[in-house]
Amino acid sequence: MKILPKHSLKAWVERLRATHRVVAPRETYGQYIFEEIENADDLVLDYHTSVLPPKKYLLPPREDLFAFNAKTMEMSPLIEEIQPTVIMALHTCDLHAITLLDKIQGTGHTDQHYQARRRKTTLVSIECLKPCMDHAFCKSMGTLAVPEGFDVHLTDLGDRYAVDIGSEQGEQLIEGLSLFWEPVEADYDRVNQVMAGKWPNFDYRLDCDVTDLPDLLAASQDSALWDEVGDTCLACGQCTKVCPTCYCFDVLDEIDLKLEHGKRIRVWDSCLIEKFAVVAGGHNFRSSQARRLRHRFLRKGKYQFESYGLLGCVGCGRCALSCPAHITPIGLLNTLAERRRPATEEASSRS
Amino acid sequence: MKPKVAFFEFTSCEGCQLTVLDTLQRHPELLEVIEIVQFREAMTERSDDYQIAFIEGSCTRPSDEEKIREIRTQAQIVIAVGACAHLGGINAIRNRMPLDDVREYVYGDKKDWFETYPARPLSAVIKVDAVIPGCPIDRDEFAMAVTHLLQGRMPAIPDYPLCIECKLTENVCMFLRGQTCLGPITRAGCDAICPSCGQGCEGCRGLVPSPNLGSIKEALRERGMTEEQIDARLSLFLTYQTMQMDGVTPA
Numbered sequence: 001m002k003i004l005p006k007h008s009l010k011a012w013v014e015r016l017r018a019t020h021r022v023v024a025p026r027e028t029y030g031q032y033i034f035e036e037i038e039n040a041d042d043l044v045l046d047y048h049t050s051v052l053p054p055k056k057y058l059l060p061p062r063e064d065l066f067a068f069n070a071k072t073m074e075m076s077p078l079i080e081e082i083q084p085t086v087i088m089a090l091h092t093c094d095l096h097a098i099t100l101l102d103k104i105q106g107t108g109h110t111d112q113h114y115q116a117r118r119r120k121t122t123l124v125s126i127e128c129l130k131p132c133m134d135h136a137f138c139k140s141m142g143t144l145a146v147p148e149g150f151d152v153h154l155t156d157l158g159d160r161y162a163v164d165i166g167s168e169q170g171e172q173l174i175e176g177l178s179l180f181w182e183p184v185e186a187d188y189d190r191v192n193q194v195m196a197g198k199w200p201n202f203d204y205r206l207d208c209d210v211t212d213l214p215d216l217l218a219a220s221q222d223s224a225l226w227d228e229v230g231d232t233c234l235a236c237g238q239c240t241k242v243c244p245t246c247y248c249f250d251v252l253d254e255i256d257l258k259l260e261h262g263k264r265i266r267v268w269d270s271c272l273i274e275k276f277a278v279v280a281g282g283h284n285f286r287s288s289q290a291r292r293l294r295h296r297f298l299r300k301g302k303y304q305f306e307s308y309g310l311l312g313c314v315g316c317g318r319c320a321l322s323c324p325a326h327i328t329p330i331g332l333l334n335t336l337a338e339r340r341r342p343a344t345e346e347a348s349s350r351s
Numbered sequence: 352m353k354p355k356v357a358f359f360e361f362t363s364c365e366g367c368q369l370t371v372l373d374t375l376q377r378h379p380e381l382l383e384v385i386e387i388v389q390f391r392e393a394m395t396e397r398s399d400d401y402q403i404a405f406i407e408g409s410c411t412r413p414s415d416e417e418k419i420r421e422i423r424t425q426a427q428i429v430i431a432v433g434a435c436a437h438l439g440g441i442n443a444i445r446n447r448m449p450l451d452d453v454r455e456y457v458y459g460d461k462k463d464w465f466e467t468y469p470a471r472p473l474s475a476v477i478k479v480d481a482v483i484p485g486c487p488i489d490r491d492e493f494a495m496a497v498t499h500l501l502q503g504r505m506p507a508i509p510d511y512p513l514c515i516e517c518k519l520t521e522n523v524c525m526f527l528r529g530q531t532c533l534g535p536i537t538r539a540g541c542d543a544i545c546p547s548c549g550q551g552c553e554g555c556r557g558l559v560p561s562p563n564l565g566s567i568k569e570a571l572r573e574r575g576m577t578e579e580q581i582d583a584r585l586s587l588f589l590t591y592q593t594m595q596m597d598g599v600t601p602a
Contacts, residue, residue, distance in 0.1 A: 033521045051521040061519045234563050234570070236514035236535035238524075257380050257498055268519070273511045274561050289563070322518070324526045324535055324570045 053244030097244030135317030230290025237270035239319035357389035361408030367433035439591035442470035469601030486555035517543035
């Protein structure tokens with residue numbers, strides 16, 4: 001652990017800007033979006049959530065895959081070599097989300113485009129001491145603490161930050177800088193105090209244990225709740241755009257008017273959109289909104305856990321915040337848990 | 352050989368054709384790949400030998416039908432351009448009112464001098480191969496539609512709602528601002544131009560394939576809109592489509 005006095009934060013960021021593109025949350029019309037900062041004064045570490053998660057720097061909403069010439073039939077990969085980038089002030093939920101994406105994009109067919117961006121990206125996270133907004137349920141999902149494999153992690157101690165270094169890449173961001181102090185005994189005490197004090201601040205939660213989530217969802221496949229919630233779902237897809245772990249994409253070709261120079265691109269897709277599961281011949285594997293909604297929840301709470309050992313939901317609450325029909329994961333999952341309970345009790349009383 | 356292209360207009364403001372003209376200025380290479388043989392708003396020459404017809408405007412009187420059918424017979428491909436041709440446009444607002452009242456309101460005691468009937472999209476009269484939606488159309492989408500036609504396929508337009516595009520621009524959601532928006536039920540493709548300028552979506556690109564009208568009405572009610580205001584909001588561009596959903600098609 002190191003200590004960074006708050007008055008040195010700007011100096012640190014300016015030093016980073018000399019060698020890196022520094023990306024951080026920036027306030028715009030009362031909400032925050034991650035953007036490159038042009039000036040250390042623009043840096044905000046204390047923010048509610050961001051509209052789009054910082055994954056947009058690793059998996060851009062629209063990305064070139066390769067270029068082709070339709071006349072000569074030549075093609076060349078387009079893998080953008082980004083400049084070294086530091087993403088500042090990630091909440092730990094977003095860090096957990098990136099841990100999952102790293103796993104997904106690095107398993108089996110590793111995604112070269114993701115890897116190229118990820119290699120050049122260093123993450124500076126910040127300890128959340130209070131809920132960033134009403135819909136956040138990170139504590140229930142186990143994402144309120146920093147995951148393994150972080151780079152640099154900051155904890156606000158009032159007039160200073162405790163700085164934990166979790167990787168070599170992280171070490172490089174502070175190496176040789178006299179801005180960072182060695183901690184004294186009192187600093188450790190304050191860290192312990194802050195860490196112990198923060199947990200009671202997070203009271204919005206799942207009614208079931210997070211480890212029970214895959215079983216709850218498996219048992220709820222035929223629940224009538226999917227139809228009930230499916231009726232209110234607008235299928236606007238916002239929840240999938242703001243989700244820090246969604247990575248589904250569609251592939252498109254674009255070509256110039258002379259039908260010569262073209263690009264194959266990918267764009268973020270959304271499993272809540274009607275056409276998502278339509279296959280050649282026109283059959284739709286998930287033909288109702290209820291099924292599409294159920295798929296999304298099962299994927300986040302069950303399938304991804306089975307495939308990667310990590311849940312696909314980190315409890316950031318962005319989907320709940322952006323839903324015009326007020327569908328929230330907590331509302332939906334707690335209702336499923338509540339409806340299962342009487343049935344389980346009945347079953348146990350019978351046996 | 353370059354395909355021969357003609358432009359036509361029925362009841363409309365011709366703003367979509369103005370947008371086509373602007374597209375020609377931005378993409379002059381369009382003229383290298385298509386041959387425009389008829390375009391009243393842009394040129395004097397006029398030929399009825401064409402393969403692709405772009406039609407702006409809705410059909411608002413029985414006598415329009417014959418002309419529209421003629422175009423269909425001549426053209427191999429007919430594309431509806433803009434909200435009027437695609438949806439009946441704002442001309443269709445009157446479809447929810449007694450036609451006689453409408454005629455009297457507009458023409459007064461001369462109402463019998465003018466022929467009219469409920470406004471309808473081109474697709475109510477002839478088979479339309481594809482649409483370029485919007486009020487007005489989007490320049491880049493027009494150029495893309497031409498590219499697709501040159502590739503021998505029908506222009507592909509987004510089949511997902513505006514919210515998707517709006518979210519990607521990281522606009523503040525109109526609903527979170529306490530305002531109202533038809534983004535969740537409206538077809539994307541305009542890059543959320545209205546919400547980006549602080550104005551909720553009016554639905555000019557038409558409904559998405561399976562709109563949840565019950566839920567959007569509830570969302571609008573929650574933001575303080577009365578039933579009348581909601582109906583009005585859904586009638587600016589969506590009268591024909593919503594009436595169709597209610598099973599009403601004008602005679």
